[in-house]
Amino acid sequence: MSLLVVGSVALDSVETPTEKRDDVLGGSAVFFSYAASYFTPVQLVGVVGEDWPGEHTKLLQAQGIDTAGLTIEKGEKTFRWRGKYLPNMNDRETLEVHLNVFEKFNPVLPAAYRASKYVFLANGSPVLQMKVLDQVPQAVLKVADTMDLWINIQRDELMQLLKRLDGLVLNDSEAKLLTGDENLVRAGHKVRELGPKFVIIKKGEHGAMFFSRDETYVMPAYPTPRVVDPTGAGDSFAGGMMGYLAERDSWNPQTLKAALAYGIVVASFNVEDFSLERMKVIGRPELNQRMQDYKRMLSF
Amino acid sequence: MSLLVVGSVALDSVETPTEKRDDVLGGSAVFFSYAASYFTPVQLVGVVGEDWPGEHTKLLQAQGIDTAGLTIEKGEKTFRWRGKYLPNMNDRETLEVHLNVFEKFNPVLPAAYRASKYVFLANGSPVLQMKVLDQVPQAVLKVADTMDLWINIQRDELMQLLKRLDGLVLNDSEAKLLTGDENLVRAGHKVRELGPKFVIIKKGEHGAMFFSRDETYVMPAYPTPRVVDPTGAGDSFAGGMMGYLAERDSWNPQTLKAALAYGIVVASFNVEDFSLERMKVIGRPELNQRMQDYKRMLSF
Numbered sequence: 196m197s198l199l200v201v202g203s204v205a206l207d208s209v210e211t212p213t214e215k216r217d218d219v220l221g222g223s224a225v226f227f228s229y230a231a232s233y234f235t236p237v238q239l240v241g242v243v244g245e246d247w248p249g250e251h252t253k254l255l256q257a258q259g260i261d262t263a264g265l266t267i268e269k270g271e272k273t274f275r276w277r278g279k280y281l282p283n284m285n286d287r288e289t290l291e292v293h294l295n296v297f298e299k300f301n302p303v304l305p306a307a308y309r310a311s312k313y314v315f316l317a318n319g320s321p322v323l324q325m326k327v328l329d330q331v332p333q334a335v336l337k338v339a340d341t342m343d344l345w346i347n348i349q350r351d352e353l354m355q356l357l358k359r360l361d362g363l364v365l366n367d368s369e370a371k372l373l374t375g376d377e378n379l380v381r382a383g384h385k386v387r388e389l390g391p392k393f394v395i396i397k398k399g400e401h402g403a404m405f406f407s408r409d410e411t412y413v414m415p416a417y418p419t420p421r422v423v424d425p426t427g428a429g430d431s432f433a434g435g436m437m438g439y440l441a442e443r444d445s446w447n448p449q450t451l452k453a454a455l456a457y458g459i460v461v462a463s464f465n466v467e468d469f470s471l472e473r474m475k476v477i478g479r480p481e482l483n484q485r486m487q488d489y490k491r492m493l494s495f
Numbered sequence: 496m497s498l499l500v501v502g503s504v505a506l507d508s509v510e511t512p513t514e515k516r517d518d519v520l521g522g523s524a525v526f527f528s529y530a531a532s533y534f535t536p537v538q539l540v541g542v543v544g545e546d547w548p549g550e551h552t553k554l555l556q557a558q559g560i561d562t563a564g565l566t567i568e569k570g571e572k573t574f575r576w577r578g579k580y581l582p583n584m585n586d587r588e589t590l591e592v593h594l595n596v597f598e599k600f601n602p603v604l605p606a607a608y609r610a611s612k613y614v615f616l617a618n619g620s621p622v623l624q625m626k627v628l629d630q631v632p633q634a635v636l637k638v639a640d641t642m643d644l645w646i647n648i649q650r651d652e653l654m655q656l657l658k659r660l661d662g663l664v665l666n667d668s669e670a671k672l673l674t675g676d677e678n679l680v681r682a683g684h685k686v687r688e689l690g691p692k693f694v695i696i697k698k699g700e701h702g703a704m705f706f707s708r709d710e711t712y713v714m715p716a717y718p719t720p721r722v723v724d725p726t727g728a729g730d731s732f733a734g735g736m737m738g739y740l741a742e743r744d745s746w747n748p749q750t751l752k753a754a755l756a757y758g759i760v761v762a763s764f765n766v767e768d769f770s771l772e773r774m775k776v777i778g779r780p781e782l783n784q785r786m787q788d789y790k791r792m793l794s795f
Contacts, residue, residue, distance in 0.1 A: 283677045284678065377582045377583045377584065378584065378720060378722055379700075379718075380718045380720040381720045400679075401698065402701075402713075402715060411718055411792075412718070413702075413716070414793075415701075415702060415715045418680045418712070418713050419680065420678060420680040420681045420684075422678055449795070453795045456795055490795075492712040492713065493714075494793075494794075495749070495752040495755075495756055
């Protein structure tokens with residue numbers, strides 16, 4: 196079953212305590228697509244400027260990602276982000292953001308995408324995310340990510356969006372901000388009571404928590420000793436998860452739990468190098484192998 | 496198999512964002528003993544002052560804890576600690592510490608304790624911890640906790656201690672301090688290379704990590720929505736773990752992993768009320784029930 200993602204496509208500049216990279220391939224929809232592409236065909240909707248290197252599009256296409264929804268705007272520049280990781284590699288500072296063409300992003304889905312069943316709304320305002328939902332009337336699973344920015348400046352719109360979602364993915368700090376509750380177990384359920392059937396709280400190096408009406412659980416991150424660049428970890432987690440759900444064409448509780456585990460495993464590879472460098476050199480066999488390690492780690 | 500613990504016995508004053516308690520039963524050896532007592536007989540070695548309420552000793556004895564090693568020093572006062580939890584309930588400030596009688600603590604084991612096979616060295620200096628090791632020549636499992644204080648002021652002595660241990664339990668921040676490595680996976684193995692056959696890094700609300708020559712794994716905390724007072728969480732974790740190992744009279748890899756899970760489950764109860772209040776009203780059936788939930792949570 197194919198999977199639609201709408202979100203940012205960017206050129207990232209990343210500084211870590213030991214290395215730096217300039218203008219590398221990034222953006223929420225890119226990390227998501229690549230992570231999901233191990234499992235299922237992906238349709239990507241995003242926008243870039245004239246400065247967008249064609250090789251990036253080719254890289255995505257080579258992985259089976261449909262880029263018919265990736266618009267190149269003449270006379271515009273691609274979204275650029277520059278950030279710096281603190282020594283703990285979990286916290287970061289944003290040094291520069293140039294929204295450029297992403298500021299006016301108004302996703303109009305290609306006709307072929309409008310029958311999408313599995314839909315992920317990556318980084319974007321709740322207003323924009325709702326416009327996408329209007330275009331996918333046949334979706335059977337609608338999941339969104341959100342950000343502190345939207346919680347702060349578009350809370351009402353976010354509340355409307357939440358009522359239309361099956362699932363929401365957000366960070367621990369965002370869950371606390373949205374609910375005012377410092378206990379993540381309570382915060383997760385409070386977010387769920389705002390609308391989504393399930394809520395996933397991402398905890399970075401500490402893994403992820405899942406909340407539905409009937410279930411509450413925590414899954415730790417896969418303990419990789421090689422954390423080079425955490426950029427895109429949350430998006431590749433979501434991509435691995437949604438990709439697996441679309442592949443299985445199901446989101447029952449058992450499938451969701453396995454999907455979370457796959458998301459965790461894909462994200463653990465993603466952080467092992469800059470941009471998509473690590474994901475580019477692995478495939479399903481490496482994912483399955485690490486999945487077996489992860490399963491064994493949690494068995495006793 | 497009985498289990499020996501040597502550590503602090505204290506009267507704690509605790510402030511949380513919503514409540515406070517003064518002079519309640521606390522101390523590393525107390526939380527440890529009570530947690531371990533669900534599994535195995537415990538021998539406690541510690542020291543208190545004349546102000547020590549006899550009811551506390553009776554409470555421990557009623558749980559099958561042997562207090563022959565708990566010395567009451569005339570003319571002295573019991574160790575007192577006062578702390579305040581931040582709204583996240585994971586970080587805390589120490590407001591007051593009065594070591595009192597604990598400052599001169601020089602544990603001399605009762606003759607009957609010297610044949611101990613399972614030994615836990617709770618809060619105390621490495622010098623003191625090594626003095627205890629000298630008195631338990633037949634120990635088959637020697638595990639210690641340590642603190643940032645000792646890493647800072649008795650590093651050489653700590654290094655000597657590490658070479659004599661089977662296992663070390665420490666916090667995430669302490670593992671980083673001891674090794675200078677911000678990646679916990681690498682830090683855990685670096686600590687292990689200093690001597691102990693296994694190392695356990697406690698991550699508070701995020702669970703615990705285990706490191707041996709052949710294994711690296713992470714286990715999340717049990718997600719309780721009711722975090723009232725985290726004091727003693729680390730000690731009750733260690734108590735549950737060591738208690739289970741002593742009960743099984745084994746510390747092979749499979750038993751160690753189940754023991755970690757039991758430690759996590761006991762600690763999750765401990766944080767649900769002040770002092771020993773929550774642990775006092777549960778027993779093995781409640782632990783086993785939550786253990787089943789925890790196992791189910793990690794199965795997919």
